[in-house]
Amino acid sequence: MTLHINVNILNAGVFGGSWRFPGTDPLGSYTIDHYSSIARKAEQAKLDAVFLADGPVLDPNIRHRTGNNLEPTTVLARLAGETERIGLIGTLSSSYNDPLELARRLGDLDVLSGGRFGWNVVTTAGSAAAANFGRTAEPHHGLRYRRAESLTQLVVSEWARRGDSPQGRPVVVQAGGSSDGKRLAARVAEVVFSADQDLAKARAFRTGLRDEAQRFGRRPEEIVVLPGLSTVLGSTEAEAAQRRELLDELLPDPYARARLAGQLGFSLDGLSDDEPIPAELLGDPDQAGGSQTFYRVVREIIDRENPTLRQLLKKLSGGGGHRIVVGTPEQVADDIERWYRGGAADGFNVMPDVLPSGFDDFADHVIPELVRRGLFRKDYEGDTLRGHLGLGLPAAPTHIEPLLSAG
Amino acid sequence: MSVFIEIAVGTGPGQITPAEADTVAERAAVTGTAGLRLVDEAWGVPAIDPTVAGAYLAGRHPALNYLVDAPTTGNAPYNLARRVASFDRATGGRSGLVLRAGGGDEISDAVAPETEPATETGPEPADRWAEYASILSALWRSFPADALLGNQSAAIVVDGDLVKPIDHRGQRYRVAGPLDGPPSPAGPPPLVAADPELLGWTRIAAVADAVIVDAGQLEQARTELPAALELVDRSAAEVALLVRVDANDIDRIGDPADLPQWAVTAGASGVILSGAGDVPALLELLRRIAAPVTRSATLRDALGLATAATDSSTGAEALR
Numbered sequence: 001m002t003l004h005i006n007v008n009i010l011n012a013g014v015f016g017g018s019w020r021f022p023g024t025d026p027l028g029s030y031t032i033d034h035y036s037s038i039a040r041k042a043e044q045a046k047l048d049a050v051f052l053a054d055g056p057v058l059d060p061n062i063r064h065r066t067g068n069n070l071e072p073t074t075v076l077a078r079l080a081g082e083t084e085r086i087g088l089i090g091t092l093s094s095s096y097n098d099p100l101e102l103a104r105r106l107g108d109l110d111v112l113s114g115g116r117f118g119w120n121v122v123t124t125a126g127s128a129a130a131a132n133f134g135r136t137a138e139p140h141h142g143l144r145y146r147r148a149e150s151l152t153q154l155v156v157s158e159w160a161r162r163g164d165s166p167q168g169r170p171v172v173v174q175a176g177g178s179s180d181g182k183r184l185a186a187r188v189a190e191v192v193f194s195a196d197q198d199l200a201k202a203r204a205f206r207t208g209l210r211d212e213a214q215r216f217g218r219r220p221e222e223i224v225v226l227p228g229l230s231t232v233l234g235s236t237e238a239e240a241a242q243r244r245e246l247l248d249e250l251l252p253d254p255y256a257r258a259r260l261a262g263q264l265g266f267s268l269d270g271l272s273d274d275e276p277i278p279a280e281l282l283g284d285p286d287q288a289g290g291s292q293t294f295y296r297v298v299r300e301i302i303d304r305e306n307p308t309l310r311q312l313l314k315k316l317s318g319g320g321g322h323r324i325v326v327g328t329p330e331q332v333a334d335d336i337e338r339w340y341r342g343g344a345a346d347g348f349n350v351m352p353d354v355l356p357s358g359f360d361d362f363a364d365h366v367i368p369e370l371v372r373r374g375l376f377r378k379d380y381e382g383d384t385l386r387g388h389l390g391l392g393l394p395a396a397p398t399h400i401e402p403l404l405s406a407g
Numbered sequence: 408m409s410v411f412i413e414i415a416v417g418t419g420p421g422q423i424t425p426a427e428a429d430t431v432a433e434r435a436a437v438t439g440t441a442g443l444r445l446v447d448e449a450w451g452v453p454a455i456d457p458t459v460a461g462a463y464l465a466g467r468h469p470a471l472n473y474l475v476d477a478p479t480t481g482n483a484p485y486n487l488a489r490r491v492a493s494f495d496r497a498t499g500g501r502s503g504l505v506l507r508a509g510g511g512d513e514i515s516d517a518v519a520p521e522t523e524p525a526t527e528t529g530p531e532p533a534d535r536w537a538e539y540a541s542i543l544s545a546l547w548r549s550f551p552a553d554a555l556l557g558n559q560s561a562a563i564v565v566d567g568d569l570v571k572p573i574d575h576r577g578q579r580y581r582v583a584g585p586l587d588g589p590p591s592p593a594g595p596p597p598l599v600a601a602d603p604e605l606l607g608w609t610r611i612a613a614v615a616d617a618v619i620v621d622a623g624q625l626e627q628a629r630t631e632l633p634a635a636l637e638l639v640d641r642s643a644a645e646v647a648l649l650v651r652v653d654a655n656d657i658d659r660i661g662d663p664a665d666l667p668q669w670a671v672t673a674g675a676s677g678v679i680l681s682g683a684g685d686v687p688a689l690l691e692l693l694r695r696i697a698a699p700v701t702r703s704a705t706l707r708d709a710l711g712l713a714t715a716a717t718d719s720s721t722g723a724e725a726l727r
Contacts, residue, residue, distance in 0.1 A: 019557070019564065026557035026564070030588060032497035036466070056485055058550070058587040062565045066557075069588035071486075071493035077462035078497060098513040101481030108455040112425055112463050131583035132485040134518040164418075252562040405517035 002377045003340055003370065004224055004347030004389055006089065007042050007359055008051045009035055011066045014230045014351040016259065016318020017250030019066045021354040029066050029355065032078060038356050039079045042086055045363040046377050048388045049087030049118060051193075051349055052076065056096055057129035061262070064255035065318065073109055080113035087385030089118035089173055089191075094148040095406040096124055096133045102151075103158035106170055110159075115166030115384035118191065119155070120173040121184070123148050123406075130407060139407035141292065145180035150401035152188045160396035167384035168393035177205070178285070178292030186212035190391055191224045193349050195297050197323050198304075202227055202344035224389050227339070228322030229348040231332055233361040244326045247353060248314055256313045263294045263321065273310040277302060297321035322351055329365035336366075337375060408667045409441030409677040409709040410696060411474060412689070413651070416445060416460040419452030427686045428460065431693075432468040438693045439702075441709040442472030444679050447507065458490050465498045472501045472706040474599060474679075479532075479539045480509035485582055488546040491596050492586060500593025500705035505601055505619065506540055508532040511579065519579050530605070537610040538577045540598055544614050545573040547595035549585030593705035594714055599649075603628065608635035617647035617710050619679060625650050629674050647710040650675040653682040654692055663695040676711045 011029035012019035019026045028034045039050045052072040059067035072090030079088055088109075092102060110117035123144035124130075130138045139147070152172060159169040174181065174189035177196075185192045186209055196202035210220035232247065234240030261268045266281055285296040298321055301307065307315060317324070325335045339345045352358030370376035382388060412435055415422040423431065432443060443464065445457035454460070457475035465473055475494070477487055487504075495502040509532060511519065554569035573584035590596070597616035600606055603624065611618050612635035620628045625648075633643045650670055652660070657680075660669050670678045680692070703709035 020559040020562065026559050027555060030496075030555065032466075056489060058570065058585055062570075062587075063567050064562055064564060066564050067587060069493075070497065071490045073456075073459055074462040074490055074494040074497065077459040078466035081463040081466040096483060096514050097486065098481045098483065101512065104453065105456040105459060109459050112455060112459060128583070131581075133483055133514050134581040250562075255562075403513075406514070407518070 003336070003375050004048045004226060005367075005376065006049045006051045006087070006226065006347075006349045007038065007047055007362075008053060008228070008349050008351045009038050009355060010053055010351055011068055011355070013354040013358060014319045014322065015247045015353050016065050016252060016255045017247050018354045020250040021247065021357070023357065024354055027066070030069055032070065032075065034356070035070070035075050036079065036082050038359055039083055039086060041356070041360065041363050043083045045367045046380055047086060048347070049089045049385055050079065051089045051120070052091060054091040055124055055129055056093055057124075057126065057132055060128055061255055061258045064252035073105055076117065077109055077112060080109070080116065085116075085380045085383060087116050087118060087171075087388055088113055089120055089171075089385070091120040091122050091175070093124040094121050094151045095139060095144055096129065099151050099154045099403060100158065103155040106155070107159050107162055107165065110165050110167070110170040115386065118171035118173045118385050120175055120193065121148055121152050121189070122175055133406075135407040137407070141178070142180055143404060144406060145184055146401070147404045147406050149184050149187060150403045152184070153397040153400045154403060156188070157396050157400060167386040169396070171385050171389065171391065177296065181293065182209060182212070185209055185223070186218075187216050190222060190394070191226060191389065194225055194227045195293050195322050196227050196344075197297060197300060199339055199342055199344045201300070202339065203342060206344060218394065222391065222394055224346045224391065226347050226349045227345050228351055229336070230319055230322050230324040230351045230353060231358060231362055231366070232324065232326040232353045233329060233332060233358065233365065235328065237327055237331065240326045240328060243353070248317060251318050253313075256316070256318045259318055260298070260313060260316060263298055265295070268309065271309055274308050276306050276308055277312070294321045319351075329361075329369050332366050333369040333373065336370065337373065340375065408671050409703070410439075410667060411442050411444045411472070411649070411677060411679045412440055412693070413444040413446060413679050413681040415447075415449035415454035417449075417452070417454040419449060419454065421449035422452070422454050423686055425455070425460070425463065428464060429467060431686065431689060432464050432471060434690050434693050436468050436470050438696070440471070440693060441677065441703060442474065442501070442706070444474040444505065445476065447476040447478060458494055461502065462494050462497065465494070465501070469498070469501075470702065472503075472703065472709045473498065474503050474505050474706075476505040476507055478507040478509035479511065479535055481512050483512050483514040484539055484542040484580055485546065485584070488543045489586060491543075492547055492588065492590060495596035496588065496591045498591070500591035500707065503597035503599055503617070503706050504543070505599040506536065506543065508536040508602055508605055511535070515580055518581070520577075520581070533606050533610060535579055536606055537613065538579055540614045542573070542575050542577075542580060542582050543598060544595070545575060546582070546584050546586045547590060549573050550587070550589050552589040552592065555589050591705075593707050597706055597710060597712065608632055609638070612636045612639050612641060612646070615646055616712060617649055619649045619651055621651050625673055625675065645712070647676040647712055648674065649677045649679050649710075651679040651681050654680050654689065655682050657692070663692055666696050677709070
């Protein structure tokens with residue numbers, strides 16, 4: 001039994017100011033070497049997988065922070081040729097990919113990598129992405145998820161039909177924490193990338209998901225829950241705190257505001273920085289159109305801490321709303337151990353503050369500490385992603401819902 | 408004069424395994440071969456997706472150039488444009504797309520403006536190809552290298568004024584753009600046409616950077632391509648002519664060592680050697696051809712094309 005740890009190579013790092021951090025090549029994440037070198041380092045550290053987030057669109061907030069800019073299957077295929085054991089997880093939209101083409105390409109990538117591929121199924125929000133595919137507006141949240149479910153079933157059954165994967169089939173990963181997303185996860189996901197700020201809520205999420213999976217006839221241990229974890233490391237507590245402060249200073253303010261406005265679905269113009277966001281502006285997360293997960297996370301921070309707008313912007317720091325831990329390697333290892341032993345996580349999708357430096361520190365100092373505590377593997381025991389994750393091969397879906405078009 | 412080896416990677420008939428492809432690529436890189444063409448299928452059986460197989464091989468054999476085939480079928484244009492652009496940026500300008508005519512995809516078809524039946528302007532797959540190719544070409548130019556600033560002190564990553572949507576509204580597709588990143592320093596990836604009989608020279612001349620013809624079509628291509636180019640105000644130097652030669656017929660040309668010279672004499676800018684399902688025979692052939700080793704820096708170089716006009720005076724030099 002071991003923790004599972006992925007590194008999320010989120011371009012220059014999870015913070016809005018990552019790309020401006022001293023010593024960081026601001027445009028490094030626009031080159032393939034950035035991804036290759038982090039993947040090699042992750043393999044040396046025996047991580048379960050590298051993880052690539054993605055969306056088929058130019059981020060509307062690109063002016064002030066770097067965006068994801070390389071298509072994941074081509075990046076992961078290259079990494080498959082440059083590494084030997086580490087898992088390769090890529091995000092591909094269920095909303096805007098042709099199901100048969102997608103099934104073939106992802107199945108091919110899995111075979112080429114020797115059974116190391118995992119597909120992170122997402123739905124794609126936003127009108128900018130919709131317009132790249134002939135739509136005038138994003139599809140309704142519920143419709144996106146109904147399509148995601150039937151498309152995933154279709155893709156998985158195609159993989160089962162070809163029967164040439166060294167790991168049986170690619171691993172299905174899912175990354176939505178909305179009500180619709182949880183239902184999708186309980187039915188089809190083998191790894192769930194979640195977002196929670198608080199241990200008790202994360203434990204309830206994991207327990208609820210395992211219970212619901214059982215209602216769909218699955219075994220709870222067939223689901224690996226990996227919350228996102230943003231890390232800010234220092235060799236002393238003070239050094240880590242300084243690094244966090246510096247990231248706040250480097251955060252481009254217009255970016256932080258645009259990002260939060262996007263997450264909440266309304267403009268922040270005219271609101272006072274020194275007062276909390278007026279409660280009447282905040283609606284029910286299940287009614288939000290875009291990413292309900294991050295709406296919920298932000299809403300929970302507001303409900304719990306009642307921060308001023310300025311404090312809220314600082315707390316999020318231009319990230320996605322994933323939990324941020326700041327401290328020495330021992331302190332971060334303590335936090336990871338507490339969540340793991342507390343039943344809140346099977347491991348983490350680690351989102352270093354700055355890439356590559358934040359990941360170098362994580363791999364060089366946190367991983368050895370976790371190994372020393374007997375929480376993480378010293379070496380790989382298998383050759384496939386499914387093997388690293390300790391997952392068996394569930395039965396392929398026998399019933400496929402009719403596929404709905406995204407809008 | 409460049410020689411490309413055509414392979415289909417997979418386990419079907421006429422296909423070579425990834426391990427064999429690795430061996431072929433390794434040998435190709437030391438014998439002066441310009442690169443590989445990765446096709447989408449052999450004998451009607453799909454190969455490993457060429458963008459995936461190409462990216463895998465390119466990381467291991469970075470000195471080669473890669474032509475990857477993809478059909479319009481199953482690929483929404485934004486997705487394919489992005490995939491090929493990513494692959495090309497990762498190879499530092501050593502990749503190009505052989506766009507094959509075909510049908511639509513589930514995403515675009517669901518919202519396609521009314522598709523008209525075949526008209527006097529041409530059959531449906533050819534017209535679709537032309538519209539599709541124009542979208543790719545526009546998307547690949549929508550995020551110029553100069554737009555990427557990475558100015559840490561001013562906190563500006565991208566000059567948004569230089570990045571422009573394409574707002575394509577055609578008969579089969581509507582695509583807003585722009586793409587999410589810049590091209591390689593060599594400019595947009597070359598767009599290659601095959602199947603001139605199906606597409607017609609006019610459509611090819613409008614948008615392609617290169618065209619692949621069979622040996623039997625070469626004579627006709629040498630006449631008709633320049634004429635079609637003239638009509639759209641392009642020069643013959645802007646489109647490379649690649650002749651596809653079946654490895655099993657190579658003895659008809661004479662000594663394989665003479666293949667490059669034969670192609671030059673025949674007026675082609677390059678040769679694509681096809682039909683190479685038998686790996687030992689292919690490796691032997693590569694040894695005998697021994698093309699002159701004039702290592703090209705980019706696929707455009709290998710095709711004898713000028714670097715595409717992209718202003719890269721700032722910001723993009725480091726991108727590979």
